[in-house]
Amino acid sequence: MSLAHDERLRLVDTMSAVGPDAPTLCGEWTVRDLAAHLVVRERRPDASVGILLPPLAGYTQSVQDGVATRPFEELLADVRSGPPIWSPFRLLDPVANLGEMFVHHEDVLRGDGVAEPRELDPRLEKALWGIGGLMGRKAYRSAPVTVVWESPDFGTRSFGSASRRVVLRGPASELALHAFGRDVVALAFEGDEADVAALKALDRSF
Structure with a gap:
């Protein structure tokens, strides 16, 4: 397994432990919102482009809001399983997702505004x-x-x-x-x- 995969699993475990309503460092997003963001990023290519292109951000947010209404455990299952076989992130996961998974893991861990660094590999x-x-x-x-x-x-x-x-x-x-x-x-x-x-x-x- 890759470092990105290992960090993904740790992120999901932390999300599950703190719960869907816990704060994150991503503005007003809760853990549920962050999980929905990750699902859209990897599973909704029609909507994920708005993450990088401001003119499409409204559509992306609308899709993400809809995804966020799904049961929390389903969202976590999608994040845990990683990009589906048809996703462009599938082959690029070890490279494209390491920073994403690490940073968002820390977004959850530090959602209370306190920096408590982990001892990392x-x-x-x-x-x-x-x-x-x-x-x-x-x-x-x-x-x-x-x-x-x-x-x-x-x-x-x-x-x-x-x-x-x-x-x-x-x-x-x-x-x-x-x-x-x-x-x-x-x-x-x-x-x-x-x-x-x-x-x-x-x-x-x-």
């Missing part, structure tokens, strides 16, 4: 260092400072070329979460107070 940390680097190029593209990552396991990585810089220090998994737009992270921020505030206020959505 070193292979997962390494994979997230790579994924986070790709996401960071987009997340920090408008940053007014150079963003420097410092990981105790993987060294340093920089985004941008501004003369002023802010250093983010912590595990690869926490750095990746920040690149994915999450603020409830266990990271140390080092730099001028105004620069740190500007980075924290940056819109890191894609």
Whole structure:
């Protein structure tokens, strides 16, 4: 099994444990809403395009709202089983879904606004260092400072070329979460107070 598959199973177990009405880090979405999002993403290609294309977002939301009315255990069963054989995500699951499953798992675990990092498989940390680097190029593209990552396991990585810089220090998994737009992270921020505030206020959505 792949790292993405293992994280998928852990995500579903956590969703089941906290229940459908628990909060997440995805705005006003509950766990039920997040499960419906994952089902639409992998099983409704006609609607999932709205996740990336704003003009179609209304249709996607309408479909997702309908999917969310299904019994919670059915939603979890669909998420657990992964993309169906006809889904474009089927073959790409190990690559395309690792970041998705990890980030949304943390969205559920940190839904109360508290960052309590898990002890992760070193292979997962390494994979997230790579994924986070790709996401960071987009997340920090408008940053007014150079963003420097410092990981105790993987060294340093920089985004941008501004003369002023802010250093983010912590595990690869926490750095990746920040690149994915999450603020409830266990990271140390080092730099001028105004620069740190500007980075924290940056819109890191894609």
